[in-house]
Amino acid sequence: MNRQEAPRSGRIVAELRQRIEAGELAPGDRVPSTREITRQWGVAMATATRVLAELRQEGLVRAVRGVGTVVEARSKPARTGRPPAAGRPDASPAPASPATASPARRQPAADEALTLGRIVTSAIAVADAEGLAAVSMRRVAADLGVATMSLYRHVADKDDLLMRMMDAAFSRWTFPAVPPEGWREQLTLAARMLWDMFRRHPWLAPALSLARPQAVASALPFTEWVLTALERHGLDFSLAFTVHLTLFNYVRGTAFNVEMEREAEALTGLDSEEWMDAQEPAFQTLLATGRFPALGRLTESGYDFDLDGLFTFGLQRLLDGIAAFMEETS
Numbered sequence: 001m002n003r004q005e006a007p008r009s010g011r012i013v014a015e016l017r018q019r020i021e022a023g024e025l026a027p028g029d030r031v032p033s034t035r036e037i038t039r040q041w042g043v044a045m046a047t048a049t050r051v052l053a054e055l056r057q058e059g060l061v062r063a064v065r066g067v068g069t070v071v072e073a074r075s076k077p078a079r080t081g082r083p084p085a086a087g088r089p090d091a092s093p094a095p096a097s098p099a100t101a102s103p104a105r106r107q108p109a110a111d112e113a114l115t116l117g118r119i120v121t122s123a124i125a126v127a128d129a130e131g132l133a134a135v136s137m138r139r140v141a142a143d144l145g146v147a148t149m150s151l152y153r154h155v156a157d158k159d160d161l162l163m164r165m166m167d168a169a170f171s172r173w174t175f176p177a178v179p180p181e182g183w184r185e186q187l188t189l190a191a192r193m194l195w196d197m198f199r200r201h202p203w204l205a206p207a208l209s210l211a212r213p214q215a216v217a218s219a220l221p222f223t224e225w226v227l228t229a230l231e232r233h234g235l236d237f238s239l240a241f242t243v244h245l246t247l248f249n250y251v252r253g254t255a256f257n258v259e260m261e262r263e264a265e266a267l268t269g270l271d272s273e274e275w276m277d278a279q280e281p282a283f284q285t286l287l288a289t290g291r292f293p294a295l296g297r298l299t300e301s302g303y304d305f306d307l308d309g310l311f312t313f314g315l316q317r318l319l320d321g322i323a324a325f326m327e328e329t330s
Contacts, residue, residue: 008043009050016051020071028284031061032317035271035278049268064129069269114146115252116154124201127165131263132203137161146311148201162207163214169201170218175225184319185324186229190222191251191315198255202262205255210245214234222248243322254311 016032019025032040037048052069055061062072064071123140137158141148155161173193198205208214223244230240265271270278287296 008041009047009054012037012041012043012047012051013054016055017058017060025071027071029071031055031069031071033068033122035270035274037269052269062130062134063265067082114144114150114154116164118144119151119161120168123161124165124168127203128201131259132162132207135161135165166204166207166214166216167218169197169204170216173197175221179225179229183229183233184323187226187247187319187322188315190225190229191247194248194251194253195311196224197256198251199258202255202259206259208252209248210252230326233326235326236329239329243325247318248320250298250314251311254307254314257307 011305020031025031031052034048034052037043037051041048052061056063056069060072061069064070065319093153107304119140122143126135126139126143135158137151138148140161141151151161155164173196175189175193180189207215208219226244226247227237227240230243231237235243264275268275283299286292287299
């Protein structure tokens with residue numbers, strides 16, 4: 001961003017901040033996307049991106065999956081810069097009645113009703129909607145209406161909470177009592193179940209580690225299912241485990257794109273199609289050089305990118321390779 005763009009971003013931030021604090025943009029309302037900012041204020045895309053990033057840093061807005069960037073709920077009245085006037089609702093708050101007691105007075109009862117299951121469910125809901133980075137002990141406690149310290153009676157820390165989140169996510173998926181015929185069909189079933197799980201919980205793939213696997217009890221049936229299918233076909237245990245890791249890494253690696261796309265959309269305010277539209281001039285400039293004729297022909301004919309289709313294609317080719325390998329070893 002050049003020096004002229006920086007002051008403009010500050011003015012746009014100040015204007016949107018004033019609209020939020022004045023109540024013109026209420027909690028939950030969508031704020032202008034990066035594309036709308038570029039159109040309304042005539043600034044570059046980088047400037048529009050910086051505007052939303054600064055508003056998020058101030059805690060005024062947050063990204064909501066499938067919705068866009070919205071105004072964050074505030075726990076205190078908006079600052080309008082004017083002192084409370086006599087007769088206005090904010091001039092002299094009335095004493096709270098038992099039915100409208102403050103959250104602090106209701107917390108003891110809420111704390112007593114707190115369970116580990118409610119904590120984990122709430123944390124998963126936050127991660128599903130906003131990503132794993134949005135999950136914190138304070139955030140989960142606020143969503144449950146309890147004191148932050150009350151969570152520590154059920155979980156040791158955020159790492160412990162994450163382990164329980166992963167365990168809960170895997171526990172909702174079960175294999176059929178009677179497996180399908182053939183190792184390929186059994187591996188396909190396991191891979192698709194894993195893919196569907198990553199699609200439902202985009203944070204889960206980045207949270208799992210291949211090099212330093214976590215002891216998630218409910219995830220072990222996936223490993224057991226694949227190893228059993230391959231061993232029944234006569235594959236050596238060590239090779240079977242290598243095949244399992246290869247399959248798992250393919251599914252997990254492809255699923256990484258789901259979370260990355262969500263984070264990119266939250267950061268820029270653009271979905272994948274809008275982003276490609278914004279990048280088209282740069283791509284056309286590169287193609288005009290004539291250095292990439294094959295890519296130019298592809299661009300002219302068009303390509304419908306579909307992550308699910310890409311996963312299916314790659315999975316089948318991976319299984320083809322495993323099948324050829326198993327024939328060689330046998």
